[in-house]
Amino acid sequence: MNAIVIYKTKYGSTKTYAEWIAKELSCNIKEAKSVSASELEQYDTIIYGGGLYAEVINGVTLITRNMDKLKDKKIAIYTTGITPINCRDYYDKYVVEKNFKGGVPENIKIFNFMGKMVLSELTPVHRAALKTLKKIMSSKKEPTEMEKLLVELCDADGDFTNIEEIKPLIDYIKE
Numbered sequence: 001m002n003a004i005v006i007y008k009t010k011y012g013s014t015k016t017y018a019e020w021i022a023k024e025l026s027c028n029i030k031e032a033k034s035v036s037a038s039e040l041e042q043y044d045t046i047i048y049g050g051g052l053y054a055e056v057i058n059g060v061t062l063i064t065r066n067m068d069k070l071k072d073k074k075i076a077i078y079t080t081g082i083t084p085i086n087c088r089d090y091y092d093k094y095v096v097e098k099n100f101k102g103g104v105p106e107n108i109k110i111f112n113f114m115g116k117m118v119l120s121e122l123t124p125v126h127r128a129a130l131k132t133l134k135k136i137m138s139s140k141k142e143p144t145e146m147e148k149l150l151v152e153l154c155d156a157d158g159d160f161t162n163i164e165e166i167k168p169l170i171d172y173i174k175e
């Protein structure tokens with residue numbers, strides 16, 4: 001297998017998973033900023049990881065904007081975030097719609113892992129963004145279940161990374 005793990009991280013949790021996956025698969029690992037689209041063509045299996053920021057998978061356009069070049073590759077994309085993994089609507093609907101305008105291509109499988117959000121580590125810009133989001137969502141008169149959840153998640157504080165979560169991705173890549 002000629003595989004590479006590529007990741008983009010701000011606070012480190014996506015990198016942690018990238019290292020666990022690359023170790024398990026004994027394959028290359030690189031940060032997204034040092035990978036060009038043409039370099040991707042030399043691999044037959046690509047694993048891309050990015051943290052979720054307002055439902056956007058950090059840096060995933062490296063993959064989605066180059067789908068014509070990558071259509072014959074086996075691709076796994078993993079997200080890291082603070083939304084509980086059992087919120088399937090959030091991941092399968094909102095996150096997919098935001099990142100894959102025409103739907104998820106057949107050669108891509110998506111995995112969702114719990115990440116890290118330690119409030120004391122956040123940049124002032126990120127702290128302010130969460131405060132604004134919480135204010136907007138809290139002001140809704142009849143909030144949806146999703147909006148209620150978002151208000152709660154703005155206060156999430158901790159490292160929820162867990163090596164056990166990579167198992168389904170590893171099985172998919174090896175199958």
Ligand SMILES: Cc1cc2nc3c(=O)[nH]c(=O)nc-3n(C[C@H](O)[C@H](O)[C@H](O)COP(=O)(O)O)c2cc1C
Nearest residue numbers: 010011012013014051052054055081082083115116
């Ligand atoms: C401004 C901001 C927006 C975020 N938006 C989301 C989100 O939409 N969904 C989610 O599950 N987590 C969200 N998170 C949590 C991050 O995705 C989580 O901390 C992730 O593990 C970060 O990845 P990284 O450590 O690799 O940068 C957000 C965090 C911040 C600071």
